[in-house]
Amino acid sequence: MPVSSHRETLAALLSDGGFLAADEEAGELLASAAGDVELLDSFVRRRLTGEPLAWITGSVSFCGIEIHIAPGVYVPRPQSEPLARRALERLPATGAAIDLCTGSGAIARILTLGRPEARVVASDVDDRAVACAASNGVEAYRGDLFSPFLPDLEGRTDVVVGVVPYVPTAELPLLQRDTFAFESALAYDGGQDGTEILRRVLTETPRFLRRGGALLLELGGQQAAVLRDDLERLGYLDVTVLADEEGDVRGLEATFGGSPSVGRPHRAHAHA
Numbered sequence: 001m002p003v004s005s006h007r008e009t010l011a012a013l014l015s016d017g018g019f020l021a022a023d024e025e026a027g028e029l030l031a032s033a034a035g036d037v038e039l040l041d042s043f044v045r046r047r048l049t050g051e052p053l054a055w056i057t058g059s060v061s062f063c064g065i066e067i068h069i070a071p072g073v074y075v076p077r078p079q080s081e082p083l084a085r086r087a088l089e090r091l092p093a094t095g096a097a098i099d100l101c102t103g104s105g106a107i108a109r110i111l112t113l114g115r116p117e118a119r120v121v122a123s124d125v126d127d128r129a130v131a132c133a134a135s136n137g138v139e140a141y142r143g144d145l146f147s148p149f150l151p152d153l154e155g156r157t158d159v160v161v162g163v164v165p166y167v168p169t170a171e172l173p174l175l176q177r178d179t180f181a182f183e184s185a186l187a188y189d190g191g192q193d194g195t196e197i198l199r200r201v202l203t204e205t206p207r208f209l210r211r212g213g214a215l216l217l218e219l220g221g222q223q224a225a226v227l228r229d230d231l232e233r234l235g236y237l238d239v240t241v242l243a244d245e246e247g248d249v250r251g252l253e254a255t256f257g258g259s260p261s262v263g264r265p266h267r268a269h270a271h272a
C-alpha cells in the first residue's frame with residue numbers, strides 16, 4: 001500500500017523509523033514528489049533504508065543557497081557553513097581561491113556567488129563529485145588535492161579551503177547510519193589519527209598561497225593541537241582554532257607568512 005501523502009502521517013512514519021527531523025523531512029519529501037504518489041512512495045522507502053535525504057530530493061541548503069546533490073556525493077553539513085563564510089571573508093573581490101576535496105562544490109559555490117569577480121577552482125578525486133560540482137557552476141577538476149591546478153595559481157592564491165577527510169580510520173564505524181551505510185569512506189577516512197590528508201594539505205599549500213593568504217581547514221578533536229608543530233615549521237602564522245557554540249573544535253585558520261619557496265618543487269601540471 002502506498003504511503004500516505006498527509007504530512008503528519010508521513011512524519012510519524014519517519015519518526016518511527018528513527019529520523020529526528022521527521023516533520024521537516026516529511027515536508028521536503030512531499031515537496032520533491034510534487035503530488036506524484038508513486039514517486040513519494042519510492043522516496044519514503046529509500047529514506048527508510050537510511051539513504052541520505054539530499055540524494056533523494058536532489059538538493060540541500062548550504063549557507064542559505066540551494067546546492068544540487070547527486071547520489072553518491074557527500075552531502076555538505078551545516079557545521080561547515082562557518083568555514084565557508086570565513087573563507088569568503090578572506091577572499092578579496094578579484095582574488096583567487098582553491099577549494100580542496102570539493103564534493104558537491106558547496107564551498108566553492110558560496111565563494112563564487114559572494115565574489116563573482118574572483119577566480120575559484122576546486123578539486124576532487126571522485127568523478128561523481130566533480131560532475132556534481134560542475135552542475136553547481138563550480139570550475140572543478142578531477143585529481144588529488146592540488147595536482148590538477150596549473151602553475152598560474154602558485155604563489156598568488158588568496159585562500160585555500162578544504163573539508164578534507166579527517167576521521168581516524170578506526171572511528172569510521174562510529175559514524176551515523178546514513179553515513180556508514182551509504183556514503184563512501186573516501187569522503188571521511190583521514191588515516192590512522194585522521195590527519196594524513198590534513199598534513200599533506202599543510203605541506204602542499206605554501207606552494208599556492210601568497211604571503212598573507214589564508215588556509216582554512218575543517219578538523220576536530222585534538223587535531224589542531226597535533227598539527228601545531230607542522231604549521232609553525234611550514235611558515236604559517238596567526239593560527240586560530242575555530243570552535244562552534246558548544247566549544248567543540250571545528251576547524252583551523254592560518255595565515256601564510258613563510259618563505260614562498262617552501263614546498264614549491266618545479267613539476268609539470270595539467271588539468272585532469
Ligand SMILES: C[S@@+](CC[C@H](N)C(=O)[O-])C[C@H]1O[C@@H](n2cnc3c(N)ncnc32)[C@H](O)[C@@H]1O
Nearest residue numbers: 074076101102103124125126144145163186187
Ligand atoms: C568530507 S567530503 C567534503 C566535501 C565538500 N567539501 C563539502 O564540505 O561538502 C570530502 C571529499 O574529499 C574527496 N577526496 C578524498 N580524498 C581526496 C584527495 N586526495 N584529493 C581530492 N579529493 C579527495 C572525496 O571524494 C569527498 O568528496
